Amino acid sequence: MRRRTFVISLASWLVSTTSLTRARVIHGSIPWSPFPDSAPEIVRPGPWQFFTLDEARAMEAIVDRIIPPDPETPGGKDAGCAVFIDRQLRGPYGSNQGLYRLGPFGKGTKEQGAQSELTHAELYRKALAALDGHCKSTQGGKSFAELGASEQDDMLRKIESGEIKFETVDAQGFFSALLKDVPEGFFSDPIHGGNRDMVGWKMIGFPGIRYDYRDWVHRHNERYPYPPVSIAGRADWTPKSRA
Amino acid sequence: MARKLPRKDVVIIGLGWTGAIMAYELAEAGLDVIAIERGPWRNTATDFPPGYAADELRFRIRHELFLRPGQTTFTFRNKASQTALPIRNWGAFMPPNGVGGGGVHWNAETWRFLPSDFVLKTHLTERYGAGFLPEDMTIQDWAVTYDELEPHYDKFEYLCGTSGQAGNIKGTIMEGGNPFEGPRSRPYPNPPQDQPFSHTLFAKAARDLGYKPFPQPSGNMSRPYQNPLGVRLGPCTYCGFCEWFGCGNYSKASPQTTILPALIRNSNFSARDNSEVTRIDLDSSGKRATGVTFVDTAGDEWEQPADLVVLSAYTIFNVQLLLLSGIGKAYDPSANTGVVGRNFTHQTVSDVVSFFDSAKFIFNPFIASGAIGMCIDEFNGDNFDHAAHGFVGGGYVGQVQTNGRPIETTPVPPGTPLWGAEWKQAVKENYQSATKPGTGVHGSMYSYRDVYVDLDPTYKDRFSRPLVRITMDFHDNEIKQNKFLTDKFAEIFEAMGAKQVHKEYRKAPYDITKYQTTHLCGGAIMGSDPNTSALNRYLQNWDVPNLFVLGASAFPQNAGYNPTGTVAALAYWAADAIRTKYLKNPGQLINA
Numbered sequence: 001m002r003r004r005t006f007v008i009s010l011a012s013w014l015v016s017t018t019s020l021t022r023a024r025v026i027h028g029s030i031p032w033s034p035f036p037d038s039a040p041e042i043v044r045p046g047p048w049q050f051f052t053l054d055e056a057r058a059m060e061a062i063v064d065r066i067i068p069p070d071p072e073t074p075g076g077k078d079a080g081c082a083v084f085i086d087r088q089l090r091g092p093y094g095s096n097q098g099l100y101r102l103g104p105f106g107k108g109t110k111e112q113g114a115q116s117e118l119t120h121a122e123l124y125r126k127a128l129a130a131l132d133g134h135c136k137s138t139q140g141g142k143s144f145a146e147l148g149a150s151e152q153d154d155m156l157r158k159i160e161s162g163e164i165k166f167e168t169v170d171a172q173g174f175f176s177a178l179l180k181d182v183p184e185g186f187f188s189d190p191i192h193g194g195n196r197d198m199v200g201w202k203m204i205g206f207p208g209i210r211y212d213y214r215d216w217v218h219r220h221n222e223r224y225p226y227p228p229v230s231i232a233g234r235a236d237w238t239p240k241s242r243a
Numbered sequence: 244m245a246r247k248l249p250r251k252d253v254v255i256i257g258l259g260w261t262g263a264i265m266a267y268e269l270a271e272a273g274l275d276v277i278a279i280e281r282g283p284w285r286n287t288a289t290d291f292p293p294g295y296a297a298d299e300l301r302f303r304i305r306h307e308l309f310l311r312p313g314q315t316t317f318t319f320r321n322k323a324s325q326t327a328l329p330i331r332n333w334g335a336f337m338p339p340n341g342v343g344g345g346g347v348h349w350n351a352e353t354w355r356f357l358p359s360d361f362v363l364k365t366h367l368t369e370r371y372g373a374g375f376l377p378e379d380m381t382i383q384d385w386a387v388t389y390d391e392l393e394p395h396y397d398k399f400e401y402l403c404g405t406s407g408q409a410g411n412i413k414g415t416i417m418e419g420g421n422p423f424e425g426p427r428s429r430p431y432p433n434p435p436q437d438q439p440f441s442h443t444l445f446a447k448a449a450r451d452l453g454y455k456p457f458p459q460p461s462g463n464m465s466r467p468y469q470n471p472l473g474v475r476l477g478p479c480t481y482c483g484f485c486e487w488f489g490c491g492n493y494s495k496a497s498p499q500t501t502i503l504p505a506l507i508r509n510s511n512f513s514a515r516d517n518s519e520v521t522r523i524d525l526d527s528s529g530k531r532a533t534g535v536t537f538v539d540t541a542g543d544e545w546e547q548p549a550d551l552v553v554l555s556a557y558t559i560f561n562v563q564l565l566l567l568s569g570i571g572k573a574y575d576p577s578a579n580t581g582v583v584g585r586n587f588t589h590q591t592v593s594d595v596v597s598f599f600d601s602a603k604f605i606f607n608p609f610i611a612s613g614a615i616g617m618c619i620d621e622f623n624g625d626n627f628d629h630a631a632h633g634f635v636g637g638g639y640v641g642q643v644q645t646n647g648r649p650i651e652t653t654p655v656p657p658g659t660p661l662w663g664a665e666w667k668q669a670v671k672e673n674y675q676s677a678t679k680p681g682t683g684v685h686g687s688m689y690s691y692r693d694v695y696v697d698l699d700p701t702y703k704d705r706f707s708r709p710l711v712r713i714t715m716d717f718h719d720n721e722i723k724q725n726k727f728l729t730d731k732f733a734e735i736f737e738a739m740g741a742k743q744v745h746k747e748y749r750k751a752p753y754d755i756t757k758y759q760t761t762h763l764c765g766g767a768i769m770g771s772d773p774n775t776s777a778l779n780r781y782l783q784n785w786d787v788p789n790l791f792v793l794g795a796s797a798f799p800q801n802a803g804y805n806p807t808g809t810v811a812a813l814a815y816w817a818a819d820a821i822r823t824k825y826l827k828n829p830g831q832l833i834n835a
Contacts, residue, residue, distance in 0.1 A: 021283050023539035027513040030286065030504065037289050040298060066662045073667075098311035100331045102702065108328040111754040112319055115328055153663065160661075179661055187649035188300035203667075204674035206609055206649050209297035211491065212480035213610040220440035223605050223675075231295045 042232060043087045043193035050090040050121065055128045056082060057145040065152050066182040073203045074196070076182055084185030084194030085124075094121035118169070120177065127174035130166035131159075190230045197235065201228040245536050245544040251277045254535050254549035256520045256564065257556035259344020260807065261793035261814040263498040263506060264399075265553050267472075268818035270511040272826070277547065278512075279537050281519040281556075282310070282341030287499060291489030293482075299648045303487045306333060308348045310340035315704040317559065321716040321752045323576065323693065329702050329710065334756040336589070336763055337487075338557050342516060345557065345761060345807075346497040350486040350613030350645060351462025353405045353496070354804035355396050355812075357624040358389035358425040363800065366625060367635055376635065377720050379692045381586055383799040386771040386780035387816065389425045395815035396808060397428055400460075403496035404468035404476055407431040407460035421457045423620040436465045436479060438617060441606040441678050445642035446617035448738040454619040459643055460808075461614030462496035472505040483646045485613025495613060515539075521706060523552055523568040523790065532570075532790045538706070550829075551821070555793040555814070559696065562587075562766035562796055563711045566698050571767075571777050571786050574695050576714075582777045582785075584696045586765040587713070588801040591638070591686035591721045593749040594679065595733045596654045597741035601676040608647025608674070616643030616680070619735075622728050623803045624687070634723040638686030638803030640732040644678055654679045657745050678736065682760060684728045686749075687803040691718055696766050717751040725749045762806050764798035769813075772835065779833040781820035782813060788831040791817050 024031065048056045063076030063085075076082070088094060096119040105117050116123070135144045135155070144152065158164040159171045166174075185194030187201070189209070195201065201208055208228035216224055227234070252274040255262045262278050270276045285291075285308075301307050318327035339345040359366045362384045367376060376382070409430045410420025435458035438446070446456040463479035470476070479494040493500050506512055520537045524546065534548035554561050565571055565583045574585035599606075618641030620626060629635055646652055654677045655669035699712035729746050736744045749759075770776025773785040782797055784790040793814045795806045802809075824832055 021517050021540060023515060023517040023541070024284070025513055025515050026284060026507070028507065028510065030507050031284050032286055033289060035289070036292050036294070038291075040295050040301060067667055068664045070664065070667065073671075093305065098313045100312035100316040100329050102329070104701065106326060106328050109321070109325070109752075111321060111752050111756070112328045113330060113332070113334055113756040115331065156662075182662075183653075184300060184304060184650050187653070188304075189298055191298075192300055200649060203671050204649060204653065206647060206674070209293075209295075209484075211293050211297055211482040211484070213482065213607075214478070214480050216607065217437045217439055217481050217610050220443065221605050222607075224607050224610075231298060 040191055040231060042191045043083070045083070048086050050086045050094065051082070054132065054143070055125070056086070058128050058132060058143065059085060061145040061152060062156070062178065063182050063185070065149065065156055066178060067186055074199050076186060078196065079186050079199050080194040080196040081182050081185035084188065084192055085181050087193045088181065089121045089124055095119050114173075116170070116173065123169060123174055123177060126169040127166065127171065130168050130171070134164065134166065191232050198228045198230055245546040247546045247548065250548040250550075251275045252549065253277070253551045253553060254279065254547050255553045255555055256535060257281070257344065257554075257560070258342045258498070258514055259339065259555065259557070260346045260498055260811055262344070262553070262555035263502045264811060264814040265555060265793060265818050266512055267502055267506045268815070268822065270506065270509040272822050274511060276512050277549075278514045279518050279520050279535065279547065280342050280514060280516050282517065284342045284514070284516045285347055285489065285499065287489065287491060287493055291491055293491035296488055296491040297482060297484040299484075299650050303648065303651060306337065308339070308341070308487070308489060309333065310338040313705070316710060318699045318702050318710050318712045319755045320712070320714055323714055327699055327712045327714070330755055335754065335759050336761045337758070338559070338761070342503070342514070343498045347489050347499065348487050349807060350805075351403070351495050352614040352643075352805040353400060353403060353407075353460045353462045353808045355425060356389070356802045356804055356809050357423065357626070359625050360802040361385045361387060361389050361392075370625065371630060371635075377718065380720065381690045381692050383586070383768070383770050383775065385799055386769055386776075387813075392809070392812045392816055393425070393428060395812040395819070398815050399808060399811040401432050402470050402472070402501050403462045404432050404464055404470055405460050405462055405496070406433040406436050406465035408435050408458055410457060419457060421620050422455050423623065423626045431460065433465045433468055436461050436463060436612055436615060437481075438615065439481070439607065439610050441608070441644065442615060442617045442642045444739050445735060448735050449617070449619050452735060452738055454621055456617045456619050456641075459614055459616040459618050459641060461612060463612040463614050464494045470501055472502060474501050474504050476500050479612050481610050481612050481615070483609040483611045483648065485645055520564065521567075521708070523554070523564060523570060525568065525570070525787065529569070530787060532787050550789060552790045553793065554790065558763040558766060558794055558796045559711055561792055561794055562696055565767055565777070565792070566711070567708060570784060570790065573697060576693055576695055579692060582768075582773070582775065584766055585775075586690035586768045586799050587694055587696050587715065588688040588690050588764045588798070589715065590760045590762045590801060591688050591717070591725050591749055592682050592759040593684040593686070593725050593729045594681065594747045595683050595729060595736055596745045596747065597678045597736040597739070598656050598673055598743040598745075599676040599678075599741050601672055604676040606675055606678065608644060608652060611645050611647070613645050615645060616641045618643065622731055632723070632727060634720045634727070636687035636689055636720065636724050636803065638684055638728055640684050640728055642678060642680050643682060644680045647674070652679055656743055684725065684732050685803060685805070686721065686725055686728055688721055688801045690765060690800040716753045717749070722749070722751055760805070762795065762801060764795040764801040764806060767792050767796040768799045769797040770799060779835070781824075781832050782817040783820070783825070783832055785835070789829065791821065793817060
């Protein structure tokens with residue numbers, strides 16, 4: 001390879017990676033710094049960072065149909081699943097950072113895996129626009145969020161089965177992404193913006209990141225009694241600010 | 244132009260398990276050793292401390308500790324008649340990245356292969372006749388025996404502090420262990436780990452059916468342990484975040500927790516991280532390696548001259564570097580000639596997911612370790628008579644459930660909708676009372692003429708080098724084997740009292756999107772004939788005698804066990820051959 005093209009391709013690769021690590025020579029002792037240097041990013045509440053207001057309204061309606069609220073456990077919306085997806089799409093997941101994105105793009109078999117040129121962010125953007133377009137033309141001008149729950153379910157089922165197709169984007173591919181991303185928002189650590197108050201974990205009895213069960217491994221068929229802990233701790237560990 | 248660095252005695256490509264083992268052995272022998280690693284140096288305290296190591300999204304779903312496909316990937320097709328397409332996001336296997344390699348995020352299931360596995364072709368032909376094997380099956384003997392490897396298996400288990408119950412010590416069968424295993428010279432260094440509820444129930448049901456269940460040999464510590472190098476490991480806490488994750492407790496055997504702290508103190512040793520070897524350099528004869536060329540993060544090319552080159556990257560990267568460096572004849576399946584790329588295999592894994600009465604069973608699935616589990620070995624290798632079944636090979640089966648992580652392990656009964664209120668209710672009802680062992684059926688995959696790797700004609704990596712192309716499909720033998728094993732496995736869950744048992748058979752065609760294991764094997768295999776193997780019995784390259792190639796790329800076919808124990812034993816075996824034979828008289832050790 002010619003050095004010039006090599007440097008260009010390497011530079012573009014480096015720009016696309018998260019941390020600009022430097023090559024080192026290690027000799028005599030383990031390279032070590034006294035503090036963790038790979039701490040996770042913590043999602044803060046606040047305005048939408050990827051979705052437009054219209055997209056966000058549709059997404060909040062969608063996540064509440066994928067995981068509906070019930071008397072005991074909130075649904076996708078109140079669990080923060082739309083916020084989770086918003087933050088994911090703004091980040092490396094949305095831009096497909098680190099995935100193989102060079103062409104040519106062929107259409108393969110199911111066993112060869114996804115071969116789309118679209119990033120996850122582009123997929124959501126196009127599909128949400130197509131969904132609202134489809135709704136407005138078939139539901140008397142209403143957007144997806146304005147439909148009743150059973151109409152929303154019916155439409156999502158038709159997208160899932162392939163009965164409803166979008167001209168601009170693979171509707172079934174969008175639905176597959178939802179079936180992956182929404183439960184991830186419901187069950188991942190709250191630091192990522194979903195699973196608010198650990199509602200997903202409380203629903204099933206998962207203790208989160210307690211990391212040490214030596215006192216319970218022998219206690220067969222006994223329900224683990226302690227509430228869950230997140231990477232950010234627990235609400236009741238946070239000191240109340242003085243009024 | 245590559246800048247030339249001062250010469251070293253040994254250059255090691257890839258600092259995972261085998262690279263670390265070889266570096267330690269050769270640095271101890273007084274040689275000047277440098278290891279060059281594509282990924283970053285990784286430390287427990289800085290990279291995966293307990294405060295945030297247990298992040299399922301980050302490590303399991305977004306693959307933080309693995310190589311990124313954007314750095315390099317592979318193309319894949321089932322058959323040579325198809326056009327291979329790139330693997331754009333990982334699926335069937337997970338290539339490691341960084342110091343420690345796959346040893347950082349493996350489960351630490353630490354098995355030995357059966358004595359008959361090493362003489363497979365001879366053994367099966369003698370027992371069943373040559374006509375019993377499928378015509379296009381290309382299995383071979385290993386050119387090394389179990390007895391020769393036993394001391395090296397032992398050395399690795401004591402390095403790691405493997406927790407287990409011996410089943411055969413010098414020919415005496417021990418109660419509670421695996422009665423089918425080859426004879427060991429002494430017990431495991433540590434007793435088995437404690438078993439959670441569902442694993443214990445599985446063992447009882449298996450015993451009631453007449454099997455001999457035993458705890459899976461585990462590189463997660465059952466107690467604090469100091470290894471022969473003076474490195475200490477802590478006890479495993481059953482955190483349930485083991486495979487795909489780094490261990491924050493120093494309780495999973497890895498190069499970081501067993502060998503690197505001792506290796507780094509040897510002044511003969513140095514390492515370069517974030518540096519990718521792009522080529523093994525040869526002299527004008529093509530019969531001698533002069534060193535390697537690598538690229539650092541600044542894009543600068545360097546030449547590292549060395550007298551001895553050790554290739555110890557992940558299976559498929561070993562094969563790629565041989566192909567790109569022009570070492571050995573590339574395999575051509577139509578002519579059945581050449582050696583580099585042949586006998587490529589993976590694993591034949593399937594699962595049985597069972598649902599129990601939630602009023603009676605609380606499994607606490609989140610209490611587990613990476614190598615937890617109770618297994619039976621009645622259906623592995625040739626431990627049973629295959630004559631009536633029409634297939635060869637087998638695997639262990641067991642309740643080896645390693646986690647209850649909620650994104651990955653929230654099974655619902657078959658027929659449940661994939662979303663909506665019914666799905667949500669089913670997740671809630673079954674989480675505590677379902678079993679999902681992941682690699683419950685861990686079957687062998689034997690080699691075939693039309694399953695191989697070569698260089699792709701179209702797709703390139705970030706250095707514009709051709710990607711490796713995988714051509715792989717399941718054959719009838721493995722599909723029959725998997726059906727037989729999966730049915731036997733499911734019977735045990737029925738005997739446990741499951742109300743619903745769901746068999747997820749492994750079916751053809753081979754699917755690159757579904758995770759099985761990272762046990763890719765073959766492509767640069769060992770053997771006794773240079774026409775059908777790339778390496779001799781000491782893992783020395785037939786064409787370039789000052790090149791040794793470590794790793795599962797040497798397996799002529801894959802057995803029904805996890806490969807790391809055997810990969811490490813082979814590394815110690817090769818290191819011993821270098822120390823006791825090669826260094827005295829550098830050259831080809833076998834006259835074939």
